[in-house]
Structure formats: C-alpha cells, structure tokens
Amino acid sequence: MKINIYYGGRGLLDDPTLYVISRIENVLKELRVKVERYNIYEHKNEIATLPQTFKDVDGIILATTVEWLGIGGYMQQFLDACWLYGDKEKISNTYMQPIVMSTTYGEREAETTLCNAWEILGGLPCSGLCGYVEDITTFQLNKEYNLIIEKRAENLYRTISQKIKSLPTSNQAVKQSVLRTQQLNLTPQESEQLSKYVSDDTYVKQQKEDIEELATMFKDMLGQQASTDDMPYIKELEAHFIPLREFKACYSFNIEGIKNPLYIKVDEDKLDIHYGEEDIVDVYAKFSKSIMESIIDGHMTFQRAFMTGEMTAKGNFKTLRMLDQIFPF
Structure with a gap:
C-alpha cells in the first residue's frame, strides 16, 4: 500500500499540522505502508505537475493549516491543478483523508472544503481530523490527542485495505447534473504533458511572448483594413481634382456616419485631403453618405x-x- 501526503502549509516550525502528519507517518510505516510526503510550498513552481504523483497511490492525505481563513493558497492551487490536469479516472479510485489544524477559527470549514473538493473531483473522501491548537507544546504532550491521531491513521489504513464504500453524496449528484465547468478533453498522457508545460516558466513566458506577437500582428492587419474603410472618398476626390490658378480654399465636410470630418485643402495645384479637425476652414458642410x-x-x-x-x-x-x-464628377 502507498499513501502520499500533501502538505499545504508554510512549513513553520510551530505548525501543529506538521506534528500531526509526522505522527500519522510513523503509524502508517509501522503498518508497512509506503509513505511519501510532498510539501507543496517546496514545489510552488511546479504545482501543476503534482497531480501526476497519484499514479501508483492507494490513498492520499491532504493536510493544511488554517492561519487566518480557509485552506490556504498552496492547497487551493494544488486542488485547481487536480481539476485541470489530474487523471479523473485515477482520482475516482483514490481515498483522501483531510487533516486540518488551526491556530484560529475555521478548522471544521476547511476540512469540509477539502472533502467537498475531493468529492467534486470524483474521489473518495474518508473520515479526517481537525482541531484547534492554541499551544503546540501542550498539544504534543497530550497523550489523548496523540491517541486520536494514531486512531485516525489506523482508520485510513483500514478504509483503504478493506475498500470501504460510503453513501452517495449530493456533491456527486451536483457534479453530474449541474456542474458544467469547461474542461479540456485530454488523455491522462496529454494532461501530464500539459501540466509539465504549465509548470515550466520558460515555456510559459515564451508562449505569452508568441501570443503577444501574434496579437500585435493581427491588430496591425485589422488596423490597416479599418483605416482603409474609415477613410472613404479620398481617392475619388483626388482622381477628379482639377486645379485652378490662384485659387486657395479649405473645406471641412461633416459626413453622417463618419466620426471625423473630411478636410480638403486646395492651394492652386496642391491638394491635401485627410480626416480630422483643423483650425483653418473656409466652408463647413454637412450631408449624408x-x-x-x-x-x-x-x-x-x-x-x-x-x-x-x-x-x-x-x-x-x-x-x-x-x-x-x-471636383467635376
């Protein structure tokens, strides 16, 4: 049997969650369970690849600490990665035990959050452990607390080894009938490869630069097309221009449906036509297209x-x- 532990705290020395998962590790190893721990904060640049470590596990432990509100950013990112890149078929056969220790209010809500998330992912949550710890030393020296922790570890071992089933929950029903979050239809191999690309900062940076370059190119192309469409009548007026000796004038045509006025400046045989506001105008005219x-x-x-x-x-x-x-037409 193999069980992975995913720790979502910050790794502080006085973090009670570290003590709890350490005790659980010892119990599981005594039961000849192969245990591997992943401190998510140590893999913060490759969180997207962590769901690929589920491949050969029978169960996992999601352990986190409530320091002020909720399960914490690292654990949330990890669950997001499970949703986006995890092998849902593997998750559906994987047991999960939530471990939440709190130094403030909210350990029960955090435990419920982990259970709900795992159920929505399609996994099999089992009985977890949560508690409020005011003083870490008192907590560690309390024999009754240690006994509770050990019993929870034994329960996890028993649940996995006996493949104990649980009653259906509304989370699964909601997922099947209501939840319609768009997902990529990828094979497990493609998901694994994609998660590696996502966690590769150099690759992601290059992709962003390529996308920006393409976006700029298409904007320029659209801008050129738009500029041609937004400046009608100029070529026709230039083609029919007949210069008059000693004639100078400036016209401004306000054509309905065109944002800027059409400005025409005639200086004998010189002609300047463009769209825009000008200060020197002899004649203002307004008409439709x-x-x-x-x-x-x-x-x-x-x-x-x-x-x-x-x-x-x-x-x-x-x-x-x-x-x-x-302009004789």
Missing part, C-alpha cells in the same frame, strides 16, 4: 445638394460654389 456617393457618381452636384437643402453649409458661399469646378 448617400449624398456624397451621389455626387461622386455624377448624379448630384455640391451646388444642387446645397440648393435642395440636402447639404447644409456655412462660411464663404463663393468658395462653396467652386467645389463643382475643382
């Missing part, structure tokens, strides 16, 4: 659009009338 397209198609003129009220304008009206001469 359909009117602009009718003008470009030759079905309408700037003067006619103004006279029919389909285009509103303010500024120098003599300069406005010159539009049809410098």
Whole structure:
C-alpha cells in the first residue's frame, strides 16, 4: 500500500499540522505502508505537475493549516491543478483523508472544503481530523490527542485495505447534473504533458511572448483594413481634382456616419485631403453618405445638394460654389 501526503502549509516550525502528519507517518510505516510526503510550498513552481504523483497511490492525505481563513493558497492551487490536469479516472479510485489544524477559527470549514473538493473531483473522501491548537507544546504532550491521531491513521489504513464504500453524496449528484465547468478533453498522457508545460516558466513566458506577437500582428492587419474603410472618398476626390490658378480654399465636410470630418485643402495645384479637425476652414458642410456617393457618381452636384437643402453649409458661399469646378464628377 502507498499513501502520499500533501502538505499545504508554510512549513513553520510551530505548525501543529506538521506534528500531526509526522505522527500519522510513523503509524502508517509501522503498518508497512509506503509513505511519501510532498510539501507543496517546496514545489510552488511546479504545482501543476503534482497531480501526476497519484499514479501508483492507494490513498492520499491532504493536510493544511488554517492561519487566518480557509485552506490556504498552496492547497487551493494544488486542488485547481487536480481539476485541470489530474487523471479523473485515477482520482475516482483514490481515498483522501483531510487533516486540518488551526491556530484560529475555521478548522471544521476547511476540512469540509477539502472533502467537498475531493468529492467534486470524483474521489473518495474518508473520515479526517481537525482541531484547534492554541499551544503546540501542550498539544504534543497530550497523550489523548496523540491517541486520536494514531486512531485516525489506523482508520485510513483500514478504509483503504478493506475498500470501504460510503453513501452517495449530493456533491456527486451536483457534479453530474449541474456542474458544467469547461474542461479540456485530454488523455491522462496529454494532461501530464500539459501540466509539465504549465509548470515550466520558460515555456510559459515564451508562449505569452508568441501570443503577444501574434496579437500585435493581427491588430496591425485589422488596423490597416479599418483605416482603409474609415477613410472613404479620398481617392475619388483626388482622381477628379482639377486645379485652378490662384485659387486657395479649405473645406471641412461633416459626413453622417463618419466620426471625423473630411478636410480638403486646395492651394492652386496642391491638394491635401485627410480626416480630422483643423483650425483653418473656409466652408463647413454637412450631408449624408448617400449624398456624397451621389455626387461622386455624377448624379448630384455640391451646388444642387446645397440648393435642395440636402447639404447644409456655412462660411464663404463663393468658395462653396467652386467645389463643382475643382471636383467635376
């Protein structure tokens, strides 16, 4: 029989959980059980690979310490890794005993959290141990407490060796009928490989850089396409421009549906057309896209659009009338 112990505390010298799992280890070894302990804080950069250590175990012990609230970050990350990368088929046949010692309030809630998590993962939780420890020395010297710890270890051994079943719980029912958390449909081998990649900081960093590079490339491509779509009519106006000697003017067209105004600056044979706000403007005009397209198609003129009220304008009206001469469509 093999049992792994996963310790989710910080490894402090006066951590009562360390004393409890040490006593449990001794009892299990006397029963000829192979015991291997994993201090999660020592594997914090490779927590994603820890679920792969379930391969040849018959049971596990999840041990943690409540220092202020809950099961602690290391244990939570470990359970997350079990959910994401663990072999669910193996977990479904693995017994788990929760061990929670507390130096503050909340050991019972933490024990329940571990049991619930293991049930949702599909595993087999068994009777655990939780307690509040105010003084570690008094706790260690109390023979009755030590006897309770030893009995819990023996119960775990008996449960695994006899493969004792437990009654069904609502957690399993909820998982089967309600819980719909998206999971990767991977084989155990693929999950193991993925967990190794996830725990490899160099690989993850390279992947992030590659993703950022691709994102930037696609943004640039989309930006180029968007810039072309957001600047209509410029090519048509440039193609039909007829320069007039000694004529200078600046126009600003506010076209409905386009965010920025279309700015046209004419300086004899020089033409500057772009979208944006400018300070120097001789004529402001406002009209719809359909009117602009009718003008470009030759079905309408700037003067006619103004006279029919389909285009509103303010500024120098003599300069406005010159539009049809410098842009004959």
